Amino acid sequence: MDYVLEMKNIFKSFGPVHVLEGIDFSLKKGEVRALLGANGAGKSTLIKIVGGVHSQTSGEVFLKGEKVNFKDEYDSKMKGISIIYQELSLIPTLTVIENIFLGRESVRGAFLKKEDMRKEYEQICKDFDFNINPDVITSRLSIANQQMVEIMKAVSWNADIIIMDEPTTSLTNNEKEGLFKIIKRLKKSGKSVIYISHILDEIFLNCDSASIMRNGKLVGNYDVKDLTKGKITELMTGNTNSGIKEKKDQTFADYKSEPVLELQNISRNNVVKNVSFKVHKGEVVGLAGLVGSKRTEIANLIYGVDKRTGGTILMNGKEVNIKSPTEAIANKIGYIPEDRKNLGLILDWEIYKNATAIQIDKFKTRGFLDPKKEKEFTGYGVKKLGIKINNAAQKMKELSGGNQQKVVVSKWLGQDMDLIIYDEPTKGIDIAAKEDIFHTVEEFSKQGIGVIFISSDLDEVLRVSDKIIVIRDGSVVCEMDNKGISVQDIMNKIFDV
Ligand SMILES: Nc1ncnc2c1ncn2[C@@H]1O[C@H](COP(=O)(O)OP(=O)(O)OP(=O)(O)O)[C@@H](O)[C@H]1O
Known part of the structure; x- marks a missing residue:
């Protein structure tokens, strides 16, 4: 099987705390794979190993069959991995366009010309169906717009593997649609995506397959078409009765006294x-x-x-x-x-x-x-x-x-x-x-x-x-x-x- 990414028997501890315990994870060319698990299951830690932020305590990582040991984030980026983290990583004092193209010059081996950057920026905006002034200072943007810039930056890096850690948390519906279109386009062009989200509808909409984690261990790998929300919750929590209520069933409102x-x-x-x-x-x-x-x-x-x-x-x-x-x-x-x-x-x-x-x-x-x-x-x-x-x-x-x-x-x-x-x-x-x-x-x-x-x-x-x-x-x-x-x-x- 041709895997673009393979992680084998990954363990990660922070001092005495064991966060990942023997994870196997693989990704094929053109695959959109969900990474699911309850809060604290270890999803972000796993992708931070791929992103060169953490190094594993033990285990091996392969890119297109070749064993790698990322030195740092930059090394991972240079080897074709781009990550949109939960926490924004933009430099607030730079303009939007400066943030998007920051560090890109060296990838091409030559400086990108200002006009080229603008042309590329316009194309990205068109693809995203989005309109942000490239010259605005990033800190002035709303959180939603900053997240959008973060996504544009990651996608424009032209990586083979794009990892999205809860990318839609502050996006409008239109922006979400834009992102989902981008994911389809990435897939079509042979890129691979790892998609982390707690919004399960997004998983059904965008992903082919899913790896489910619980307490630092892999529960299993599944085809998304074989999963339901109930099944995912069960696999994530190990609990067959999650106690989830659909509707409010009692009220404590007191309409007689003065409103608070x-x-x-x-x-x-x-x-x-x-x-x-x-x-x-x-x-x-x-x-x-x-x-x-x-x-x-x-x-x-x-x-x-x-x-x-x-x-x-x-x-x-x-x-x-x-x-x-x-x-x-x-x-x-x-x-x-x-x-x-x-x-x-x-x-x-x-x-x-x-x-x-x-x-x-x-x-x-x-x-x-x-x-x-x-x-x-x-x-x-x-x-x-x-x-x-x-x-x-x-x-x-x-x-x-x-x-x-x-x-x-x-x-x-x-x-x-x-x-x-x-x-x-x-x-x-x-x-x-x-x-x-x-x-x-x-x-x-x-x-x-x-x-x-x-x-x-x-x-x-x-x-x-x-x-x-x-x-x-x-x-x-x-x-x-x-x-x-x-x-x-x-x-x-x-x-x-
Ligand atoms: N630097 C650290 N030192 C100690 N423990 C850490 C460190 N980083 C993460 N952890 C612990 O590792 C566990 C997994 O965290 P991680 O962020 O990977 O979870 P997650 O699955 O991404 O959760 P969420 O869905 O809430 O984002 C947590 O219990 C967390 O407290």
Whole structure:
């Protein structure tokens, strides 16, 4: 068999922690292979070995039959491997076009001319059905656009093997379509793709085959046509009953008392436009809309990240004027942000310091922080959300992406709140662990806390919400009671059908 990549009996340990235990993985020319597994199963670690970021503790890697030992990331790139990592690797101070062509000159053996770069850039934009100003400084772009640039950069490298680690997490539907087209084109031209995603629909749409991992071991290799979502979940977790619920089955909303939050015609310039809605005690309000519909911008006005230019916000019947996240927390508002890397976590800190950052005063003994108390609290969150860690003093950056996200959620457990906002909380979370996040929503609402739940996954919005508010272009389109409505009904409102 002609394999472009073969990994044989790969072991990887970080000190005493065994992350990969005897993985065999292979990829054929023109194959699109999914790499699946629960959060912390070892997917990213495996591809980081192919990418020259980590070297294996033991085992062998072959490229087109030839044994390789990558010296570093550059070496892997030069041998024809291009990776889109979960965390963006662009240089924020460079322009988009500079980022895309960075390091490419040496591949061609001569400097690329500016005009050639522009021509190539235009072609990539056309292929992606996408339009980003090449001269804009990258840090000025939205996270979605930065991710798109990252993808364009990886694909334009002209590698034989392209590895995508959760590439669609912040893309709009159009951009996703663009990416899926690119994958088809890559396949047709004989390139091979490894595709990691927790969104199983994407696997069925794009992949030929799948390798499933569990706890650092390979469960097996499968043809995607022989798999179902249920089967994948079962193979990933080793559990035949994942307890996944389709629908919300109880409500804790209290419509008799004063709403915990009332927005009256709030606006910000021409971005958020006269938005009004109420959140009652224990009520879960889902905000549905396309990526870019300005749901996060509304949340940012409530949490004091951005300044309102109009309208009034009431909490428990009283007008509030929250000017910063610190003031929001003092007003009993919690916020689980979409951009966890920049807003929710400090990756160089220990897990327990991240987990306790918001409620720090609770963990003091005689005025001093007590690490024992902090670790106890962290342990509580770890158990509640099934977070996979080795010990609470590990650095945050050592956790898998999905487990980092769970720590962001765990920070708010036990906090005295009237309202909590979840913004895309299940990004990067595996299918079984999503349910743990939904349970926290349920528990908060059971305690009488109002919840705003933002998600691009409408099944999720239906799963958790009492009421759904459809947002389009910064305005409220309608409010829908979650009674007998379907994803299609919400879609119709989103698209104005
Ligand atoms: N540098 C490190 N030191 C210690 N442990 C690490 C390090 N890097 C990763 N790990 C551990 O290895 C395990 C596998 O992590 P990895 O990121 O490969 O998982 P994953 O399958 O990609 O998960 P996710 O779906 O959440 O992204 C995790 O338990 C993680 O904590």
